[in-house]
Amino acid sequence: MEYYISTEKLAVGYDGVPLIENIGIGVRRGEILTLIGPNGSGKSTILKTMIRELRLLAGTVVLDGRSITEMSERELAKKQAIVMTERLQAELMTCWDVAATGRYPYTGRLGILSAEDRQKVDEAIRLVHAEDYAESLFQKVSDGQRQRLLLARAICQEPEVIVLDEPTSFLDIRHKLELLDVLKTLVRERNVAVVMSLHELDLAHKVSDRVVCVADRRIDRIGTPEEIFRDDYIRTLYGIEKGSYNALFGNLEMEPAKGEPKVFVIGGGGAGVPLYRTLQRSGVPFSAGILQENDLDWPTAHALAADVVSVPAYRVPDEETVRKAKEMIRKCGSVICAVKTFEEGNRSNRELRDFADTEGLLVTQEEVLIRAKGAAL
């Protein structure tokens, strides 16, 4: 299928100075294309050029088979709607009025709304779930509500492509999800093409059909979310040095606490994660074990622990592994056991717990934290 909007050898920038050159990206109808990349990499600049707010420095933007520079303002307005980060000024306008401004390209000389226009505005307001405050003044509603209305406004414009610049910034998680949900609906039901920039990688991962990575004044990579969202690639794209990114879960972890491990955590089945996080927050370096690599605890332990004693998925730890863990326990000098009951398959961890108990190394989380605080003082 043909791209609905695409760029060819496009150069973008301010005041005639190119910031990014040779951009070739495109999106089909019924698809979401997301631009990700660090702050200041030029995502907004690309979007602003695609909506003709900035002059093209070279190349073309093709929309529905024609270059946008050849289109009249009105023609473009009927095909392309925007939700930008600029504040929309709306003195004495109700939310309904703001959404209704999307009908502009369709109304007559004086901009008076027809019954059909009104119906379409009502429909758009329903689609973004803004019925409850449609009659309130736009300036009085919250950021989340405003953002939804801007989307309603874009919907009223009956566009074939919507360009959004960081539409989820300033929204709480509920509103982020709702906004993206509406976008998905538009894409599926109205066959709209969506081009947007997003900061939230986890959301970009889940909502996008294709992802464009903008970094260092160039398009670094284009691909499906599965191709883009890999731990090591995201780390290099954003230059993450402290902490880590888990692509599978879209999960961001802080840097592990520095120093020799002071406590060994016996975990498994998700029981370890809260403990790992608590220790990391309190700055206590720790070791973790024994975990199978498909264990729920494993990714977090891998990101936060100084050492992890682990075995491949579904393999029962052998004696060598248990011996290694015991050695580590001796080095740490204390053990927290996060696991309450030990099933048959988890015999090795029970052995570790009993070992710690007889050696008198078993402690509670509280004791470790108090000790850490004392050491800090």
Add this chain to the structure above:
Amino acid sequence: MEKRSPVRLAAGFAGLLAALTILIIWNINTGSVRLPVREIVEILFRRTGENVTIVWNIRLPRTIAALILGGALALSGFLLQTFFANPIAGPFVLGISSGAKLVLSLVLIGLLSRGIAAGSWTLILAAFLGATMSMGFVLAISLKAKRMSLLIICGVMIGYICSAITDFVVTFADDANIVNLHHWSLGSFSGMSWENVGVMTAVVVPALILTFLLSKPISAYQLGEVYARNMGVNIRVFRAVLILLSSVLSACVTAFAGPISFVGVAVPHLIRSIFKTAKPIVMVPACFLGGAVFCLFCDLIARTIVSPAELSISSVTAVFGAPVVIFVMLRRQKDRS
């Protein structure tokens, strides 16, 4: 859309028209010779009676001039507020009136010294030239300074500079007509001729109609440039037209009545708070009517309160207009916090 708004609109326009009618009659009826309403009607429709000259040659043209120029001033203020997205912009505070006054004084003195009387069109042309010059300065500043207060301060300074030069020129020009010139440079609706009225109508009415026809792009522009462009407005052409219209309107006012303060800022605000809307399709006609009512009212006070002497119109408009500006600024401050 608010459900009560049609009622509010009708009531607002009815109120403005009623006020306008009453003030027109009041303006014609009041003065050194008091004329009962019945006599006015007689004079207007039959042109008979001993006071026919007072009405036809003095009061009627003056009243019509106050109406047209007042409306033009308010409209020009509304356009400038829209253009700069600045609620206290206006032809006077931005120094546009003063710029028009300066060039106009130079032209007048130049012509007078050669013994030539300037016609209405010459006056407008000179004022337009001055208005555009000031506007150019303000535009250049607005590119550098996005802050609304800074723009206004620069405008006021331009106004002072122009006024100072005008005063200087007027003081050193030696002609009997300078007295008139001095009077005019303070702002006044007195001494309007029918020819003046004809010319100002020919300028202001087409500008009013054109502005009304621009209601739709103006409403888009109010949302902000980015959104207006996306709605299909050709921003560069539109901005040029807006600047041209507001310059023509304020130049026309200055050419005939001198610089008049605060009408351009105060009236659009009063109208907005009466109609509870900023939609241009309402604002354009309502501002025109509001400006007319405001100026008729102020002119009535200017020429009656210390009669037989006359106050300059600006002294009166400032008394009523300046508090509105202060109020608007305070309310914005409150809204922001």
